[in-house]
Amino acid sequence: MSKNPLETITLQTVADAAGVSVSTASRALAGKAKSYRISDKTEKLVREAAERLGFRPSRVARSLRSQRTGLIGVVVPDISNPFFAAIAKEVTLEAEVDGYSVLLADSRESTETEQRLITEFLDRQIEALVVCPVGTESTHLAAADRSGIPVVLVDRTFPDADMVQVTSDHIGGAKAAITLLLEQGHRNIGILQGLPKTLPNQQRLDGVRSTLQSQQIPFDTTRVAGDNFTETSGHQSAIEILSRHPDTTALFAFSTPNAMGALRAAAEVGLDVPRQLSIVAFDDAPFAEFLKVPLSTISQDVRRLGTTAAKLVSNHLRTGKRPHQKLHHVDVAIIRRLSIHEAPTC
Amino acid sequence: MSKNPLETITLQTVADAAGVSVSTASRALAGKAKSYRISDKTEKLVREAAERLGFRPSRVARSLRSQRTGLIGVVVPDISNPFFAAIAKEVTLEAEVDGYSVLLADSRESTETEQRLITEFLDRQIEALVVCPVGTESTHLAAADRSGIPVVLVDRTFPDADMVQVTSDHIGGAKAAITLLLEQGHRNIGILQGLPKTLPNQQRLDGVRSTLQSQQIPFDTTRVAGDNFTETSGHQSAIEILSRHPDTTALFAFSTPNAMGALRAAAEVGLDVPRQLSIVAFDDAPFAEFLKVPLSTISQDVRRLGTTAAKLVSNHLRTGKRPHQKLHHVDVAIIRRLSIHEAPTC
DNA sequence: CTGAAAGCGCTAACAG
DNA sequence: CTGTTAGCGCTTTCAG
Numbered sequence: 117m118s119k120n121p122l123e124t125i126t127l128q129t130v131a132d133a134a135g136v137s138v139s140t141a142s143r144a145l146a147g148k149a150k151s152y153r154i155s156d157k158t159e160k161l162v163r164e165a166a167e168r169l170g171f172r173p174s175r176v177a178r179s180l181r182s183q184r185t186g187l188i189g190v191v192v193p194d195i196s197n198p199f200f201a202a203i204a205k206e207v208t209l210e211a212e213v214d215g216y217s218v219l220l221a222d223s224r225e226s227t228e229t230e231q232r233l234i235t236e237f238l239d240r241q242i243e244a245l246v247v248c249p250v251g252t253e254s255t256h257l258a259a260a261d262r263s264g265i266p267v268v269l270v271d272r273t274f275p276d277a278d279m280v281q282v283t284s285d286h287i288g289g290a291k292a293a294i295t296l297l298l299e300q301g302h303r304n305i306g307i308l309q310g311l312p313k314t315l316p317n318q319q320r321l322d323g324v325r326s327t328l329q330s331q332q333i334p335f336d337t338t339r340v341a342g343d344n345f346t347e348t349s350g351h352q353s354a355i356e357i358l359s360r361h362p363d364t365t366a367l368f369a370f371s372t373p374n375a376m377g378a379l380r381a382a383a384e385v386g387l388d389v390p391r392q393l394s395i396v397a398f399d400d401a402p403f404a405e406f407l408k409v410p411l412s413t414i415s416q417d418v419r420r421l422g423t424t425a426a427k428l429v430s431n432h433l434r435t436g437k438r439p440h441q442k443l444h445h446v447d448v449a450i451i452r453r454l455s456i457h458e459a460p461t462c
Numbered sequence: 463m464s465k466n467p468l469e470t471i472t473l474q475t476v477a478d479a480a481g482v483s484v485s486t487a488s489r490a491l492a493g494k495a496k497s498y499r500i501s502d503k504t505e506k507l508v509r510e511a512a513e514r515l516g517f518r519p520s521r522v523a524r525s526l527r528s529q530r531t532g533l534i535g536v537v538v539p540d541i542s543n544p545f546f547a548a549i550a551k552e553v554t555l556e557a558e559v560d561g562y563s564v565l566l567a568d569s570r571e572s573t574e575t576e577q578r579l580i581t582e583f584l585d586r587q588i589e590a591l592v593v594c595p596v597g598t599e600s601t602h603l604a605a606a607d608r609s610g611i612p613v614v615l616v617d618r619t620f621p622d623a624d625m626v627q628v629t630s631d632h633i634g635g636a637k638a639a640i641t642l643l644l645e646q647g648h649r650n651i652g653i654l655q656g657l658p659k660t661l662p663n664q665q666r667l668d669g670v671r672s673t674l675q676s677q678q679i680p681f682d683t684t685r686v687a688g689d690n691f692t693e694t695s696g697h698q699s700a701i702e703i704l705s706r707h708p709d710t711t712a713l714f715a716f717s718t719p720n721a722m723g724a725l726r727a728a729a730e731v732g733l734d735v736p737r738q739l740s741i742v743a744f745d746d747a748p749f750a751e752f753l754k755v756p757l758s759t760i761s762q763d764v765r766r767l768g769t770t771a772a773k774l775v776s777n778h779l780r781t782g783k784r785p786h787q788k789l790h791h792v793d794v795a796i797i798r799r800l801s802i803h804e805a806p807t808c
Numbered sequence: 809c810t811g812a813a814a815g816c817g818c819t820a821a822c823a824g
Numbered sequence: 825c826t827g828t829t830a831g832c833g834c835t836t837t838c839a840g
Binding site: 470472473474484485488489492519520522523524525526527528 | 832
């Protein structure tokens with residue numbers, strides 16, 4: 117081990133090289149030469165020494181001293197899911213602008229893991245936290261919130277938690293989807309739901325229910341199936357609903373994968389989409405229009421969700437004030453493609 | 463500001479509460495009670511005090527003292543791209559197992575940004591770096607490599623840089639794609655390439671060239687077009703090749719978006735896929751089988767790329783030894799779907 | 809078995 | 825205009 121101990125260039129090294137004290141070196145490099153009335157000559161001396169030696173101040177030491185790490189924590193259930201990746205992207209870019217770095221963690225859809233990861237991040241003195249929570253328990257999040265740092269919840273929110281939250285207009289989106297189907301004469305609509313426990317799922321169900329009831333159409337819970345936002349769940353629940361209710365003429369899938377599963381199921385059962393079976397899905401995907409049956413979607417503005425969260429965090433960080441508005445809704449867009457067809461008149 | 467200064471629970475607080483010195487408290491909590499022969503009673507006292515006060519050791523202080531941050535940097539060109547997101551995911555999960563956290567950054571396909579981000583990460587004393595580099599310049603990466611920490615390059619690698627690199631078998635994949643087409647009687651094959659400067663692109667071209675030549679078929683560079691891995695590039699280059707060489711019966715697209723663009727072009731020109739025009743694409747996508755024309759693909763094992771990189775890093779970190787093998791190739795899978803058809807006999 | 813003290817690299821209050 | 829000193833919270837000698 118011939119590791120040269122001189123290898124680490126510290127402020128001391130620079131100060132020595134410039135023939136000044138560490139404090140002067142620190143001030144000169146921190147751009148405080150003016151306010152401390154350091155001579156131009158000295159400043160230049162220090163700057164040159166630093167440059168020459170390739171001095172890079174240790175952010176760890178700086179963090180300990182200043183109690184500011186410049187870190188923002190981001191915790192999502194699955195970073196390989198494009199939806200969460202997009203959110204992470206926006207937060208990352210916005211953070212960078214303000215000189216912050218992002219600590220990323222993947223909770224793997226586990227509340228426990230999420231809790232542990234957040235604790236670890238707090239140990240690292242993150243200055244803000246953006247999380248797409250898993251599950252229905254929000255106490256650990258509330259705890260983080262009370263720790264004083266900005267905390268923003270995205271997507272999977274908690275209606276009665278007094279926290280800053282950003283979410284799509286799930287109720288309005290579901291309403292739009294159902295309205296689209298009703299307009300085409302559909303009355304027997306199956307619902308392929310995602311993770312039942314999540315608020316987005318519940319709100320979409322609420323939207324469906326209220327829209328149907330406002331049209332005097334009963335909301336039949338046996339026409340709802342599914343337990344996840346996956347292709348498998350979509351496939352199973354489509355099979356289930358279609359066999360239980362052969363009169364079904366339309367399906368509302370709560371995610372694109374759910375819709376893909378439904379497409380597969382329809383093909384297996386021998387139903388033609390959209391002539392015999394219309395499909396509309398929550399969530400857009402870049403490939404929706406290239407599908408065999410271009411999919412009509414209620415598209416979430418993912419980037420907007422991300423930028424909104426990022427702005428809330430950076431504003432809070434800059435001003436030191438919590439945002440006045442707690443709940444933030446981002447509009448959804450209705451994208452009509454071929455997968456919705458007039459209801460077959462039997 | 464009634465911010466209670468007692469709010470931060472430090473080791474000192476715990477030591478005081480337990481009636482011992484900070485050193486004893488530190489040792490008791492670090493699980494070094496045995497080796498320092500601390501009495502069971504004292505240890506319990508400290509543990510209980512810590513528990514009661516909700517003590518959480520500051521990782522910043524610990525990092526400064528131990529010179530170990532437990533941070534791994536991950537830099538990718540675009541985290542919202544599922545390919546890079548998958549890599550980030552694997553590294554994140556593996557890191558977590560070893561108690562590391564991941565600093566994530568998005569270079570936005572800019573070498574400059576990448577360089578700056580890496581420097582910032584180095585300032586934060588990351589202990590390892592995983593990067594999917596942008597561009598053809600690898601000097602800043604080599605610099606990071608020389609800094610002594612494990613550095614692993616993924617996907618966009620540099621053939622002659624003496625660094626640890628993980629990449630798909632692009633040559634073998636291209637060979638497989640061309641072989642598939644040759645077997646179906648295709649002789650006039652167009653190539654829709656991606657970013658020409660990147661090594662994956664060059665290697666795929668190499669694979670195409672050598673495969674054709676081994677079959678005594680000339681490699682005609684006028685049958686190659688394209689400048690990016692995007693849908694737009696795929697569309698334009700397909701149009702270009704098809705008009706320049708109307709005898710083209712098959713296209714090899716270097717990315718899924720390239721293939722999508724080709725599909726669009728084919729539709730515009732009035733060519734039936736796959737009857738009149740076969741298409742095979744590098745890179746798989748989860749939706750490939752649901753497309754109007756299910757796409758045959760040479761599928762990269764993205765998770766494998768990620769886990770390989772992650773393992774290389776964690777092994778290096780654990781053992782302190784650089785891996786013996788520098789270049790790591792991950793096999794590709796050939797997925798036959800309907801988009802390849804026998805060459806039309808004219 | 810335990811405590812006192814030094815120091816990781818930096819910033820800032822205090823003192824010229 | 826600049827230097828000395830203290831201290832951020834922790835770990836680890838060195839002394840008992």
